[in-house]
Every structure is written in C-alpha cells, then in structure tokens.
Amino acid sequence: MLSIESLKSVFETSAVGCLIIYPDAPRFTIAYANEAYLNILNTHLPDILGKSVIASADPDFVNKLTYILQHQKAADESCYPILDDKGQVAFIVTSVQQDHLVPQKQTTAIFDDQSANILESITDAFFAVDQHWCVTYWNKEAEKVMQMPRHGIIGKNLWELFPDAVNLAYYKEYHMAMLEKIPRHFEIYYPIYAIWMEVSVYPSNNGISVFFKDIGHRVEAEKQLKEAKQNYKNLFNLSPLPMCVYDMDTLRYLDVNEAAIVHYGYSHEEFMNMTLNDIRPNTGFDELAYILKNEVIPGEIHTKITTHQKKNGELIMVETRGNCIEFGDHKARLVAKIDVTKTIAAEEAVKRSEQYFKALIQSGSELIAIIDAEGHYSYINSSTNSILGIDPESYLGKSPFKFIHPDDIPTVKEQMELIATKKRIKVSPFRFCTSDQEYRWLEAVVTDMRDDPAVGGLVTNSRDVTRRIEYEIKLKESINRFNLVSKATSDAIFDFDAQLDVLYWGDGFRENFGHTPGESLQYSDWATKIHPEEKERVLAEHDLCKQNKEKRLDTKYRFRCADGTYKVVLQKCSLIYDEDGTLLRMLGSLQNITETVNYIKAIEAQNILLNEISWTQSHIVRAPLARLIGLLALVHTEELGSANHEVFTHIQLSAAELDQVTTEIIKKTEALDKA
Template sequence: MKENYAKIFSQYPAPSMLLEPVNGEWIIRNVNEKYCEVTGRKRAGLIGLNIAMAFPENSAQESKNWQMVEASLEKVIQTRKADKIPEIRYDIFNPENAVFEQKYWMAENYPILADDEARVEFILHTATDRTAEVLEQNRLKKEVERALGEQKHFIEANPDGLYSLDINGKFLSFNAGLTNILDTTEKELQKMDFLPFCAPHQKERILTHFEKTLQGQPQKFEADITSATGRNLVLSISIVPMQQEEEVRGVFGIARDITESKRNKELIRQKEKELQKSESKYKALVQEAFDLVGILDLQANFLFASDSSTTVLGIPPEEFIGKNAFDFIHPDDKERVLKDFSKIEVQKKIKVAPFRFKDADENWRWFETNVSNMTTDPDVEGVVINSREVTDVIIKGRELQQLHERYELAAAATGDLIYDWDLETDTVKRFFTGKEKQFGYEKEEMDQRHFWRKHVHSEELEGLRKLLSSTLKDPQRKQIRTTYRFRRADGSYAHLIDRGMIVRDENGKALRVIGATSDISGLINRRDALRLANKRFTYAMKATQEMIWDWDLVNNSIDRGKSFKKVFGHATKDKPCVENFWFSRIIAEDQQRVINSLRMTLDDPSLNKWRQEYKLWKPNGEKAYVID
C-alpha cells in the first residue's frame, strides 16, 4: 500500500506532503514538487521536521490555524476518514520584495492505513490555494458590511419596527422603532418572544400566521397588541421566512403602528355610518311621522310626491306630478282648505285642519297637513306639505262623540251620574245633565284623576278597594255593585249606590268599567225618619192610656197598642183584619154608621183626617164609649 501511495503522491497535482504521527507530533516524511513550488521551500529542508516547526507562525491567525490543523489530523487518526479545513491562512514569503504575501488555503487530510488496516500509518496533507476567492469574499463582505452599516442606520432611524425571530418566536434582532412601539428596552426585549405582546383574543390567530411563515408562506395581517406599559395598539405586520442553506431558521418582520390610522378610519367609518343612519332615520321618520310628503308650487300643482303615496292612497307618486292638489280634495272642504293654503304666500308655515282627500278607489280619506313655504330654498323651490292620515281618528272621534251623547241622554233620563272608567290608563269620564254641578263640584273637577277616591268616606274606602280589587281580578265577575258615602263640596255626605258592568278581553282581563252612580240620600233619609217615627210610636203606645192603632190598608191588618187590652179588655197577640176584630165589636146601632164614615173618608182624596164617636162591647158585656 505504501508503494501505491508513493506513486499517487508523486503524481498528485495539488501541493501535498506526507505526515507520520509519532508520539503526538506530526513528522513530515515527504513533500511533492508542487508543494515546494508554492511554498518556496526545499524538500530536503522539510523532511523529518514536525509540521509545526517546519511552518512557523507568520500571521496573526497562525495559532488559530495550527489548532485547526492539529484538530483535523487528530480527527483523521480517530475516525480513519478524510477531513477538510475549508479555509486556513498561511502567508508565503516573496523573496523579490522581501514580504509575506497573504495566502488562504483549503487543507485536506486523507488517512493512509497500515497493511493490517487497523491503524492510520500516514496522513496525506494537501493544500489548495483559495487566496483569490477568499480575498474577493472579503471584499464583498466589506461591501456588505458597509451596506449593512447604511442599512443599519436606515433600520435604526425607521419608526417602524424591524425585527427577526427564531423558530420559537424569540427576538433575534430588532431596531429602536420596535422598542419604541412596544414601550420596552433593548435589554428586556432580547429575553422575550412575541407572544406576551399579543392581545389574548388574537394569540391563536397570530400564531397561525407565524407557523405559516415558518412553512415558507409570507404573511401580512393586522393584530391587536398590548405594549409593555399597557397601551392597546393595532399593528400592521408583514413577516417573511428567514432561510439559510435552503432551511427556514426564523422570520424577518416589519411592524407598523396603525392605531391612529385605524382609529381615524374607524371614526370616519362611524361618522359615515352615523350619517347614513341619520339619513335613513330621517327618511324613516319622515315616512313614519307623515303618511304623505309632497312639494307643490304656489298654485298647488304637484312637483314631487313621496313613494308612500302608493301604499297610503294606491296612487303612484308619478301620477301626482303636474296635477293640482285641490282636484283630490272633497268639494265640501275645498273652500276652507283653499283659504288656508292662500295664506302661505305671507306666512312661512301653516297648519290645515283635517280635510277629505280622494284615494285610488274613490274613497274619501281624512288628512291633516303642515304646509311650509320653501320656494326661496334652492334645494326645494316649492311648498312642502307633510300630511298625516287621521281617518280612524275622525271616525273614532265621531263614534266617541255619539257614545258620549248617549251617556248624557242616559244620565238625563235616569238622573244618575254615568261614568266610563278606562282601567288601562286609570282615567274616568263622567256624564250628567240638568245641573251645572254635581255634589257641588264642577264637571272638569270631577274628571280629574283620583278625584273620586279622595272623596269617599274614610270608613268605607278600604273596604271598597278590597271589593273592587277582588271583583276585577275574578274573570267570572261581569258586574259590581257598591254603596258608600261621598263627601259633597259643602262637607256633608251623600249616600250613593254604584252599579257597574265590567268589560274584559278574551283572557278575562278587566279593561273598562261602565256604570251608573245613583244618589239615594233621600231614600236613606226617609228610611231613617221612618225608623225614628216607628220608634217614637212604640214609646207613645207604651206611655199613653189611650189606645193607639195603625191600620195597614194594603194588607188589611191592624196593629194596636198594648193599652187596648187594658182599656177595652181585648188581647192583641196578632194582627187580625179590621172586619173580624174591630168592626164586629161595635154595637149594632153604631156599626154601619162608623163603617160608612170610614169608607167615605178613605175614598175622598181631599180628606186626611177621620173622627167618630161610637160604643164598643167589652168582653164582660159592658159598653165602652169611644171617641176614635
């Protein structure tokens, strides 16, 4: 094998020498002519020397170079495989100008195994001159460094954040623009990755963009960021893959603060939205507030009609153009409306009371209209009419008027106070006639809210409330009847009886109470007077020696005092009829006279007193002389 390598060695075109490892040193055993040529050394002066002694230090990089050579040789011994040093500097002395010329080499070391192939016996060391290539690289490097210096100035002066991240998202490099945006220091940022600055709700999205970039896909997006001091920012971010030797080792990025721009755009968008909303709202309000909107000239000819004319009247707006508004107004209303409209030449605004306007089906619809003179406005140049349909209001108003008239007629016919109580609004309308006042109060005063309950007697108010509440809550109850005392304007109390019909919806909820209130004070007073008279009558019958009697003509029964037995000896346990008890006890000669006299008195409306003298049989057979 030695002979084979010797043959190859002598013919090898690159500068080469043969080294033998001896006790930790590398002894030169042979060099070829090319090696001697490029180094300017003689073969005899090199063989047998340690390589470190044969090529002493001649540049600032020598010690480092020798370390690389020694490490490579050791590696060949250990692995028994070739090893290469891509670049090593060793300057060559030029005798012509007596200076060392800068030289760069690529060194390659090949193992030559012993015959048993168990160990490395020699190492073939070759050197390839790379000076021109390395010097060009150095020149380019300086150019790059100069360009980078200029670029660095651009980067540092750039207000945008320029940075690079490794594959884990950790900051590798960045400019002052980024530290300013993130409100942090260079020292702090060097320890961090980008995630702490991401708004929580956007971390996943930002990570997705980062991962796509690591897969070789450049990304551009906007992100919500929170700075180190807590400022909420919006950044426009562009990131591209950072490739080295066809492998993505991280990303380069640019972050631009667009918070203010975004805020301004949002503000503009919001303003535009508000303007659009305002315009839509205005149109909606016009359409909602007024069923019809039109523009007329001073002769009331239509210049414009709103789209709502189709839905309200069944007449498309274009059919109004050029036609006179008074052609659609009811003949009975035309003169009044024309009189009002003619005022618009001297008044800026007028309001026209409800009038009838013809629709597509020849039906008359009621409208009330506001008229504004805007003939001098260049954007309008006409008379603006805003009309609202009030047909239902007019019809319901008439129905209500008729209902009120019926209530008043009912009140006049019965003498009662008629009322209509709206439970939804808790308002009451009362009707009465024949008097300017009721219970001493004006009609307007009685229609006030809470007026009635304030004048009910305090002893009866709570009971009335409970009865009213329970009755209204019971869906089965259709009527309510109450009696109570009501304070008049002079402080006295009237006795009232109240009868009401309850109007309910389909679910049984009470909506209204319509009823009549009757003043029964006279009846109550007469009843009380009768009770008092009866009481006095009873006391009188007990106190007198005369016999007092009370004849019920309707039932033909007679009630006598207890003195009747005492005076005449007859018992009075029951109320017998007059004929059987009284007339039968009058002696025969007086009986017919008394009966005829009594009948005549009862039949004569002009008489209110009766008096007779007669004789009456006692139970013991004696006669009693009676003045009756």
C-alpha cells in the first residue's frame, strides 16, 4: 500500500534534493524532504514539515503543481506525481532547481572547498562536465560505482571515456539538459556494468552536474512489490472463497472476486451498485454501523456469523472474516465469506444427537464410566445417584477398586488384565460399595477406547444385578433342598424357573428315565421328550392351566427315556405366581406308573376272558340244558314205573340245580361289567 513511509525509503538516500508534497491544493503541504534537500537549503526537517510550499514558490512552480493535479502526469522532469492504484495523485515529488527552491550557486560546476567537501561526503555518485563535455569533477562515490579513479577522468571528454553510452539514454538526456537548460531525472540500466542507475541532471551556465546511484536493490524491491501486488490480486481474484472489499462509511461494495459472483449470483456490475444491506435481510444499516464502530478493531481480524441472501432468494449462513485496509482513498474492509450453512446444520444435528445420547446415558439404568490411563474415573454418569446413592462427582479422580469389596478385587483385577489382548471383556458380578456402606452386586462390560482421542480410556457399562444374584443364591439353596427331597423319594422331582426358562431335574430322573441328575433344560427341551401322539394335548393342558392361574396340574402321558423308549408318567405339580399373575416357578414330580398301567391292562384282559367264559356258560351251556328240561316235562306226563319214576325225579332235580347255577353265573358277570 502506497504511503509516505514507503516513499521515504526510496528518496532518503538520494543525493538529489527531493521534496515530497501532499496534493492538498491550494495549500500543497510539505510531507517530507530528504537529507540532500535539507543540506542544500541548510535547514532541518521539523522546520519545514507540515508547512505550505506555496509561501516560498514562484508562480511557475504553482502552475506545475496545478497541472499535475488536473492531468495526473508530470509537468516536467523536475516535478512529477506519484499515483495510487486508481491512478489518482497521492503525492507530488519535485527535484531541487535553481528556479524556485535551490539557489543557483548550488548547481554550478565551480566547486569551492565547501562544495567539494559536501560532494565528497554525499552517498550519491557525482560528476560534472563543462559545455564541451570535459569532466570537471568526479567524486569518490563515482569512483566506486564506475570503478574508475578520478585522475584518469578529470579533463577528459565524457563520451570518449564512455563511448558505449552514446547509444544509450544518457546521451539524449544529458544533451537535452545542456541545450534546454532543463533538469532531467531518469532511471536506466547500464549493461556494461550490469547495474540499474537513478540519474538526476542539473544544468548550469558552466555545463551540467550529474548525480547518480546504484538503485539495483530498489528496482529489485519494486519488482518484488509489483509481484506481491500481483500475487495479492491473484489471491483475491482467484480465491475459491467469496471475497469482497467495501467502503466502511457507505457500506458500498468496491470490489468482489469471481467466487463471490458465482456463489451469490450477482454480476460484478450489480455488486458495484449494491451495499452490504442488500445481501443481509436481517440486518439494518444502523446495526451494521454499530458493529463496525464497536466491534471492528483496525489491524485485527473480526469474525462473525450472519445470514446472507443470494440473488435467487436463498438464505445462507455465512462466517465473515475481515480486516481494515486502505483501498485507494477509501477506508475499507477486506472480507472473506465462508458459507457455513451445511456446517451449522451438521453441527446442529450432531448437537441434537449428542443431547439425545447424553439424555440416554444420563437417564439410562446402566452405570457408564470412563477410566483414564492412571486407572481413575474421569467420567461417570448420573445413574450413580439412583443405583448407589452417591453423586457422580464423588468418584472423579478415584480408583474403582476403592469401592469394590475386598474379597472381589483379585477376581476383578485378573479379568481386567484381559483388556490388554481383547477389545472388550465381561467382568463377572462383583460387590460395589453404596452410600450407606452396604454393597450392591454389579456386572460390567469393559471396552478399550484408549486409542480414541475423544474418550482416551476404558469405558465401563455396569448394571445392578443384585436382585438376580440374591435370587440365584436363594435358588441355589432351594436346589439343595430340592436335591435332598429328590433323594428321599423314587419319583422324579423337577423345578421349573419360568423367569430364567430353566428346568432343574433331580436324581429320580436317572433312576426312572436314565437322564443325568441335575441336568437343566429349557421348557421347549422338556416338551420334546413327550410322546408325539400326546404332546399337543399335554402342552395345551399346561397353557390352559397357566391361563386360568390354576395352582395344581395333574396329567398323564408317555415320557421318553435316555435310551429312546417311553414310560408312562403321572405328572403332579404346583404352580407359583407373583402378584401380577406372572408364572414364577412350577414344582412337581413325574411318577413312573408304567407297571401300574400294565397291571390294569392285564386285569382288563382277564375280565374280557371271564366275560367270554360267562357268556359261553350262560348261552352255550344253557341251551342244551333248556332242551333237557323241556324233554323232562314231556316225559313227566306219561306213566312211569316206580323205579323209572325215581330216576326221572333225580334227573329233574339235577337239571333244576344246573339251571340255578347258570343263572348265578349270568348275574355275577353282569355285576362285573357294571363294576
């Protein structure tokens, strides 16, 4: 950026007296004078700085200043403008001339001792020639720059000494100064010496005086400055981020890059007729002015997120990053605009997810904690209040082993060592201290997340299993009693835990059916041992019993033995429900009634055989007996001798007795059938 400080660095070492003037007509204030100028006038910078140059200038010089302001170009070689990026006059530079500020005697080629001392002490190279181009003076700096001692120069013709310069601008410029009596100022590259020179030529009645110096470093600096400016323009115009420059007073756009044109949809011409308010629908001019006045600090990058509107009406969230700059004669701000609409939406989604996750974690029934590399709690959720009655803050920075029951510590440590080779382990139930110094049973799953920078530790998910452990202890005691009872009877005793879906068998199952004592099965496994022809009926009876909340169930079916054969069993069991009517347990026995059933079948077979005998006696035997009785009745009507009559009487009595016996057999058979 062009400033008086940057100009000082250019002119402060020049042997030519230079005066820098602000273009603030009609005053034309002195902004700077270099050391050569001050030495020539025998004055000091504070004595002239800030004063008007008009007071000591002739009308021709004032006309030159006015001409420069009107035309933005040099009035002559001794008075020329310095233009800014917009082509406007930023400063006016005038070289010392005898016509207005420099006395005539300062530029003559007649060098007295005082002049010689000055010319030898200045940092610029200097030489003088008379009207015949003979060198009359050659100072030490000229010897150094041109690498030619003065004793070989003085009195000789300049163009004979430097014939190669005849074809360069030196020749033309020096002759113009000699003939037209006009100072000349130019920069030239001298290929013989491979250096850039800044040359100032001042004519006099005796010839010309020439100040020159090596400006290679300045040319290189200007080249770098030019490249830097071009790089800046490239950074601005080719940046993938939308960028703009706006006037801080009017908020009007001064420039926008291609990315801004593409992103917002406005052309460059449209932007140049717009202000910041045109793309900020929710921000008024007063609010923007307040932000610029109270929040924006010159020299510091100011960042803000606001809502912008594209040409198509789409609203976007934009993060603006800007800094104050001078843009021509404007106090301006350079602003980069980053569209963060999707980023903010993603962050909001993550935030909602985190809040949801946090709510799940904090309100969940599990105790979730993180153990850091030192083995201390670095995080623990609020479930400690409901599970253990202790505030989570009380655990932070402490070892979990401080709260584990001493008898359980060795087992827990042994299992925790497995995390060195496994990503996740399960820790068997252990006792953990509560607020009232009692213990609750916890069961934990530990996940190694030490390689995750967001966690950096072991994550433990613990749940309270006190009720389950206590139930298992009671169940174990019940099983022990169950085993004692099963040994005292030949029946197969069983205990079905409906909550765990586990069926425990007693010793009677081995003696009666060949199954291993103590073997535990699920309810569905037991059902597979029911004979296929009876399975549907038996299961339906169980379901109906549970549905009606009946406390007793007796049923008979065939049960498969370990060797694949079946035995007939009589199942008798009691059902236990909770207060809600949910089945908890079913205790009972399977009585092997195979022999009883077989005995009954044998008796039934005998009864069938007896019925057949009875039928035979009552039907087959009775028929001939009936015929015999009938014949006797016929015989009885005829006359018999006394001897035959006695025989007949005996036959008749026997037939009557046989008929009575047959009648008794029929009655008993009928009674047996009824039984």
